[in-house]
Amino acid sequence: MKSKVFFAKAKKGEPLDSMREKTCWLLERAGLRKIVKKDGLTAIKLTFGDKGNTGHVDARHARFVVDEISALKGKPFFTDSNTLYKGSRSNAVDHTNIAYEHGFTPEICGAPVVIADGLRSGGDFEVKINKKHFKSVKIAKACADADAVVVLSHVTGHMVTGFASAVKNIGMGFATRAGKLMQHSAIKPNVNAKACIGCGLCVIHCPTGAIELKGEVLSEAKEKTAHIDEKKCIGCADCLVACRSDAIEISWSESSNNVQEKMAEFALGVLKDKEGKILFLNYAMKITKECDCLAKDDPAVAPDVGIFASTDPVAIDKASADVVNNAFKADAFKKIWPHIDWESQLRYGAEIGLGNMDYELIEMK
Numbered sequence: 001m002k003s004k005v006f007f008a009k010a011k012k013g014e015p016l017d018s019m020r021e022k023t024c025w026l027l028e029r030a031g032l033r034k035i036v037k038k039d040g041l042t043a044i045k046l047t048f049g050d051k052g053n054t055g056h057v058d059a060r061h062a063r064f065v066v067d068e069i070s071a072l073k074g075k076p077f078f079t080d081s082n083t084l085y086k087g088s089r090s091n092a093v094d095h096t097n098i099a100y101e102h103g104f105t106p107e108i109c110g111a112p113v114v115i116a117d118g119l120r121s122g123g124d125f126e127v128k129i130n131k132k133h134f135k136s137v138k139i140a141k142a143c144a145d146a147d148a149v150v151v152l153s154h155v156t157g158h159m160v161t162g163f164a165s166a167v168k169n170i171g172m173g174f175a176t177r178a179g180k181l182m183q184h185s186a187i188k189p190n191v192n193a194k195a196c197i198g199c200g201l202c203v204i205h206c207p208t209g210a211i212e213l214k215g216e217v218l219s220e221a222k223e224k225t226a227h228i229d230e231k232k233c234i235g236c237a238d239c240l241v242a243c244r245s246d247a248i249e250i251s252w253s254e255s256s257n258n259v260q261e262k263m264a265e266f267a268l269g270v271l272k273d274k275e276g277k278i279l280f281l282n283y284a285m286k287i288t289k290e291c292d293c294l295a296k297d298d299p300a301v302a303p304d305v306g307i308f309a310s311t312d313p314v315a316i317d318k319a320s321a322d323v324v325n326n327a328f329k330a331d332a333f334k335k336i337w338p339h340i341d342w343e344s345q346l347r348y349g350a351e352i353g354l355g356n357m358d359y360e361l362i363e364m365k
């Protein structure tokens, strides 16, 4: 059976009244009232954008989703998880400040920001999936604790996965830091001895005592450097953000296809936990080569087409890409990332039961 995907044409700079009308139509048709319960804590999952990013979902558009959830007597809050790499969103304090900077304040949007995996990441919830890459996946606690989730995704290209939208938003975006590391690398972190200043911060933050300062004299100024015991390391990646000298490195070695499959497995964990309580909106406007984790004002690489809504993350991503590619008159994502088979995340997602590649597109008249 085909999954239903609802679609409203829209473009960057569309008047706010028109965006509100379209958002309301999409949420109503996709079944928002079925998932929002009275007093239900309703997560609005999105990427706030890295510092300086301009492509992220517009806070004024997200406000329309807040208003619809509030009208149904739900309690909306914005959420995302901390990044794997060190940057402007790697802990809840910096992350919340960036969200505010990009307009996601209670004053503008009518909802608070709650970072999904806690202050430094680590607040997780395990879901059994029994798939090829993982038997179980670790998703951020706020996702598990929420009564319902509305996922707002900006359709973009991506340097590793070629295409990024709903599947990536929940698969990578609701994974804890340890979960993100599991998806990106099969190898544990290691210490770059030249960059290590022997401060011991990583030793304090490591939850398993896997890091030791050893007295190898590498220069006169430095007497000790950190060493990671691979057998004790559980790959939580806490040391990565604890280190202020960028001395802890991870290998971004996993192939694109493997990352996409692992991401789909994490997305399946989220869907399993939130079955019947999650819906997706994809914004295919200002489609950029890179995702919103890049701190820049990326130009658009394909025409704006509009907003999509569905309860099926595979179908909504497939429909979004198809409509963009029809307007572009070629595969826009293959053109910007020619070496990546971006559709593998959707094919594998369909294979493991995350969703359906066949969809019925229902357009707002």
Ligand code: SF4
Residues within 6 Å of the ligand: 189, 205, 206, 207, 208, 209, 210, 211, 228, 232, 233, 234, 235, 236, 237, 238, 239, 240
């Ligand atoms: S990844 Fe986690 S467990 Fe491994 S060394 Fe770093 S802090 Fe310790």
Ligand code: SF4
Residues within 6 Å of the ligand: 191, 195, 196, 197, 198, 199, 200, 201, 202, 203, 225, 226, 242, 243, 244, 245, 246, 247, 248
């Ligand atoms: S926190 Fe970084 S610089 Fe300090 S000991 Fe650990 S690896 Fe070295």
